[in-house]
Amino acid sequence: MTTIIEAAPGRKAAPGRDGAPTPMLSIRGLQTFYGKICALKGIDMDVNEGEIVTLIGANGAGKSTLMMTIFGSPRAREGSITYEGRDITRLPTHEIARLEIAQSPEGRRIFPRMTVYENLQMGAAINGFAHFDRDLERAFTIFPRLKERAQQRGGTLSGGEQQMLAIARALMSRPRLLLLDEPSLGLAPLIVKQIFDVIRDLNKTEGLTVFLVEQNAFHALKLADRGYVMVNGLITLSGTGKELLSRPEVRAAYLEGGH
Amino acid sequence: MDIFLQAMINGVTLGSIYGLIAIGYTMVFGIIGMVNFAHGDVFMLSAFVALILFLILTQLLGITNVALAFVIVLVGAMAITALWNWAIERVAYRPLRGSFRLAPLISAIGMSIFLSNMVQVIQGPRNKTIPPMFEKNIALTSGGSYDVTLSYKQIVIMVSTTLLMAAFWYLVQKTPLGRAQRACEQDRKMAALLGIDVDRTISLTFVIGAALAAVAGVLYLSYYGVVSFADGFVPGVKAFTAAVLGGIGSLPGAVLGGLLIGLIEVLWSTYVSTDYKDVAAFSILAITLIFMPTGLLGRPEIEKV
Ligand SMILES: Nc1ncnc2c1ncn2[C@@H]1O[C@H](COP(=O)(O)OP(=O)(O)O)[C@@H](O)[C@H]1O
Ligand SMILES: [Mg+2]
Numbered sequence: 001m002t003t004i005i006e007a008a009p010g011r012k013a014a015p016g017r018d019g020a021p022t023p024m025l026s027i028r029g030l031q032t033f034y035g036k037i038c039a040l041k042g043i044d045m046d047v048n049e050g051e052i053v054t055l056i057g058a059n060g061a062g063k064s065t066l067m068m069t070i071f072g073s074p075r076a077r078e079g080s081i082t083y084e085g086r087d088i089t090r091l092p093t094h095e096i097a098r099l100e101i102a103q104s105p106e107g108r109r110i111f112p113r114m115t116v117y118e119n120l121q122m123g124a125a126i127n128g129f130a131h132f133d134r135d136l137e138r139a140f141t142i143f144p145r146l147k148e149r150a151q152q153r154g155g156t157l158s159g160g161e162q163q164m165l166a167i168a169r170a171l172m173s174r175p176r177l178l179l180l181d182e183p184s185l186g187l188a189p190l191i192v193k194q195i196f197d198v199i200r201d202l203n204k205t206e207g208l209t210v211f212l213v214e215q216n217a218f219h220a221l222k223l224a225d226r227g228y229v230m231v232n233g234l235i236t237l238s239g240t241g242k243e244l245l246s247r248p249e250v251r252a253a254y255l256e257g258g259h
Numbered sequence: 260m261d262i263f264l265q266a267m268i269n270g271v272t273l274g275s276i277y278g279l280i281a282i283g284y285t286m287v288f289g290i291i292g293m294v295n296f297a298h299g300d301v302f303m304l305s306a307f308v309a310l311i312l313f314l315i316l317t318q319l320l321g322i323t324n325v326a327l328a329f330v331i332v333l334v335g336a337m338a339i340t341a342l343w344n345w346a347i348e349r350v351a352y353r354p355l356r357g358s359f360r361l362a363p364l365i366s367a368i369g370m371s372i373f374l375s376n377m378v379q380v381i382q383g384p385r386n387k388t389i390p391p392m393f394e395k396n397i398a399l400t401s402g403g404s405y406d407v408t409l410s411y412k413q414i415v416i417m418v419s420t421t422l423l424m425a426a427f428w429y430l431v432q433k434t435p436l437g438r439a440q441r442a443c444e445q446d447r448k449m450a451a452l453l454g455i456d457v458d459r460t461i462s463l464t465f466v467i468g469a470a471l472a473a474v475a476g477v478l479y480l481s482y483y484g485v486v487s488f489a490d491g492f493v494p495g496v497k498a499f500t501a502a503v504l505g506g507i508g509s510l511p512g513a514v515l516g517g518l519l520i521g522l523i524e525v526l527w528s529t530y531v532s533t534d535y536k537d538v539a540a541f542s543i544l545a546i547t548l549i550f551m552p553t554g555l556l557g558r559p560e561i562e563k564v
Contacts, residue, residue, distance in 0.1 A: 071452055097454035109449040111442055122442050126454035
């Protein structure tokens with residue numbers, strides 16, 4: 001695991017970017033359909049190792065569809081998804097999950113009738129509990145609140161606690177790439193800040209690569225190294241977080257009154 | 260009073276058998292939202308497997324120790340029936356997953372007909388009997404006008420049921436397999452995102468359900484000493500009623516529902532009429548569905564994704 005030490009936040013050179021860049025996650029010409037409805041109309045994007053990349057866009061743009069298509073559910077109709085040089089486009093969902101990619105999906109999807117502890121056990125299911133105790137300790141260090149709630153059922157947690165649990169659960173499998181779908185949705189500003197701080201810390205101290213979907217464009221673009229803007233199943237803009245923050249069309253569509 | 264006590268004993272015995280079958284209904288419903296109409300016939304099939312195994316052990320191999328034979332039959336019937344149900348799921352239900360909602364249901368009805376016809380053709384339409392086992396009785400009260408007895412058979416049934424349900428509870432609550440099973444039940448998509456092989460977990464559910472139904476089949480056979488190809492239906496519907504009464508999807512509910520249905524059936528035959536004992540069970544099914552669709556221990560389903 002590489003530790004990336006950075007002076008200026010949000011400005012880092014991903015390994016190999018200057019040489020022959022091999023992105024960690026590479027998406028080309030991706031199309032996804034729901035029945036006859038085309039939700040993704042040909043997406044190209046890359047996530048390099050060590051980066052925080054964000055994807056912003058209005059409700060219904062297709063952001064969650066992209067996150068789930070990366071995990072093969074729904075299955076892409078056209079195009080390819082390559083992770084660590086391996087084509088995962090047709091891999092079954094549970095096998096993708098075993099490749100050190102984890103997702104905290106839209107709506108958090110905590111198992112409501114399992115305890116916090118059991119939810120975390122589920123997160124560790126694929127690595128056979130080899131280092132469960134250590135990883136649990138780490139999860140509780142990142143989110144001390146979860147420790148207090150360990151024996152409480154997932155369904156009884158507050159929204160913020162559920163989001164913490166969703167991230168902690170995703171981390172239990174020791175992913176190198178973490179997909180986060182709208183972690184800030186419906187949360188109080190203070191908790192949003194806390195969660196964004198955690199994401200930044202994980203990226204800085206552990207070199208965790210993060211692909212973050214957000215409607216909270218201001219915070220997301222400030223946090224991210226690079227960003228993409230999705231409109232109606234297409235990527236319309238991309239650039240560094242700073243560049244996108246200063247683009248008038250981004251400001252008009254996603255930022256005015258947004259923060 | 261003595262008659263009542265006797266009815267309670269008989270009711271709990273019968274109810275244990277229904278409870279074991281009901282678990283299979285409730286687990287399958289919990290994980291894929293399907294009423295497995297063939298489950299009663301899987302139970303019937305297991306009783307035939309047990310019958311054949313028992314005859315092989317006692318007639319061909321000459322085993323005379325009844326307890327030993329019983330244990331071998333139990334384990335063998337559990338394994339063979341589990342294998343059957345695994346194959347049934349692969350052939351008849353899995354290909355239809357993701358198809359329209361009624362498709363697997365219709366397939367299950369077809370499988371139910373197939374199983375009972377198959378047994379009818381292979382084993383013949385007449386009742387099959389086994390020599391009685393565990394014949395002794397213990398008199399709990401004596402001297403009165405009516406002796407309350409607890410038979411060895413009933414003890415075997417209650418003890419086997421309790422042990423297997425405890426083992427089953429441990430499996431579901433405490434092991435990674437059971438946890439994966441519960442996770443798939445609560446959110447299949449999320450379970451897959453965490454690396455759980457959902458298809459395999461569903462297979463496992465059918466295997467466990469069949470193994471418990473096979474326990475019920477063995478106990479049923481040893482209790483009544485007779486089984487026919489048509490015996491899947493009525494116990495099957497009663498166990499389904501038990502699952503609905505307890506709250507379909509709920510494991511404790513299935514056990515509770517089973518016991519209640521057993522008790523109601525026996526009390527009804529004791530005090531009202533033997534002829535209409537099946538009507539009692541079916542009326543409960545209708546009444547539960549109308550007035551209490553979530554059952555006794557079920558949770559109100561807000562939304563199933
Ligand atoms: N399961 C589904 N079935 C049919 N259409 C869907 C489904 N999920 C999403 N969609 C449609 O796909 C489009 C993209 O949705 P989504 O990916 O959820 O957008 P976002 O996450 O950007 O808000 C929307 O038009 C939505 O209505
Ligand atoms: Mg979304």
